[in-house]
Amino acid sequence: MGSCPDKAGFNTLRQNRYIAMSVQMRLGRIVNSFLTRFGYKLVLYNGTSGQTFTEGQLLKALTELRAVYHEYVFKKELTTDEESLRLLSNSMYTGFGTGLYLVAYLHQSLTLEGDICEFGVAQGVISALLAHEIKNTRKNIWLFDSFEGLPEPSAKDILLDDFGNFGSIKAYKGSLSFPEDMVRTRLSHLQFPPDRIRIVPGFIEKTMNTQDLPKTVCFAFVDMNFYEPTILALNYLDTVLSPGGFIIIDDYDFFSQGAKCAVDEFFDSRKERYSRKFPLNSSGNFCILCRLS
Numbered sequence: 001m002g003s004c005p006d007k008a009g010f011n012t013l014r015q016n017r018y019i020a021m022s023v024q025m026r027l028g029r030i031v032n033s034f035l036t037r038f039g040y041k042l043v044l045y046n047g048t049s050g051q052t053f054t055e056g057q058l059l060k061a062l063t064e065l066r067a068v069y070h071e072y073v074f075k076k077e078l079t080t081d082e083e084s085l086r087l088l089s090n091s092m093y094t095g096f097g098t099g100l101y102l103v104a105y106l107h108q109s110l111t112l113e114g115d116i117c118e119f120g121v122a123q124g125v126i127s128a129l130l131a132h133e134i135k136n137t138r139k140n141i142w143l144f145d146s147f148e149g150l151p152e153p154s155a156k157d158i159l160l161d162d163f164g165n166f167g168s169i170k171a172y173k174g175s176l177s178f179p180e181d182m183v184r185t186r187l188s189h190l191q192f193p194p195d196r197i198r199i200v201p202g203f204i205e206k207t208m209n210t211q212d213l214p215k216t217v218c219f220a221f222v223d224m225n226f227y228e229p230t231i232l233a234l235n236y237l238d239t240v241l242s243p244g245g246f247i248i249i250d251d252y253d254f255f256s257q258g259a260k261c262a263v264d265e266f267f268d269s270r271k272e273r274y275s276r277k278f279p280l281n282s283s284g285n286f287c288i289l290c291r292l293s
């Protein structure tokens with residue numbers, strides 16, 4: 001027959017469990033730093049409830065965080081449902097705060113004419129979120145990616161944050177590469193009408209000249225890290241963005257100096273046509289451009 005531990009015994013038990021958990025989590029992080037390169041990750045499994053940490057506790061925490069954003073950041077209720085949170089919880093490259101801003105500005109643009117675009121889709125996690133948010137509209141989603149990862153950096157791409165520990169900006173060439181099929185499969189799970197999904201595979205330096213492109217856009221997420229593709233996407237969007245529409249550019253002043261350099265150059269020469277906003281410091285490194293006229 002087992003005996004109940006006394007207070008000291010209980011504390012030791014708790015301490016041991018804590019040590020075991022932190023070793024487990026540290027081990028998990030090491031394994032995940034390897035697995036995530038291939039699009040997989042380990043999650044904590046709770047044997048009693050049968051739930052993973054991500055599905056249960058994470059969703060609850062995200063629901064609370066969303067309420068804080070509603071009340072203090074956007075000062076209004078966002079029309080995100082539980083599926084939006086679930087999709088956001090899968091995101092590897094775009095943080096939760098950034099995701100909520102994306103959804104908030106996307107919804108503000110939905111009454112405008114035009115489709116929505118994502119430039120730089122990687123595994124398509126944010127593509128799935130954006131598609132989910134426009135499912136009940138008639139808008140198309142346009143997804144641009146090389147599916148071969150990052151191109152050669154330009155002289156304006158100076159390394160700011162070596163998040164992958166690659167040692168140099170040049171070493172990032174070819175990283176963040178995921179197969180197009182992974183994006184298609186992810187979108188197929190949403191039951192989004194396939195004829196409203198336009199995937200444009202290839203480096204945009206080439207595809208922007210050769211492919212069919214949207215004639216009008218109301219919202220775009222530009223997330224390609226480097227200077228050349230970012231400035232190219234911005235110059236194109238300038239020709240098709242509806243007045244009142246938004247462009248959100250990720251990695252402003254983060255990772256490579258290129259994205260900031262492209263945004264500053266673009267904005268400085270069009271100040272009469274765009275307003276520029278930045279998020280809360282803790283919400284991510286991005287910039288929001290709104291087309292005024």
Ligand SMILES: C[S@@+](CC[C@H](N)C(=O)[O-])C[C@H]1O[C@@H](n2cnc3c(N)ncnc32)[C@H](O)[C@@H]1O
Pocket residue numbers: 091092093094119120121122123124125126127144145146147148149150151176177178202203204205223224225226229
């Ligand atoms: C940071 S990831 C995008 C992450 C994604 N938006 C998300 O939040 O999950 C950057 C992506 O941009 C793509 N990319 C970078 N430069 C490109 C270019 N010149 N043409 C096409 N795709 C490019 C890369 O292949 C990579 O998948």
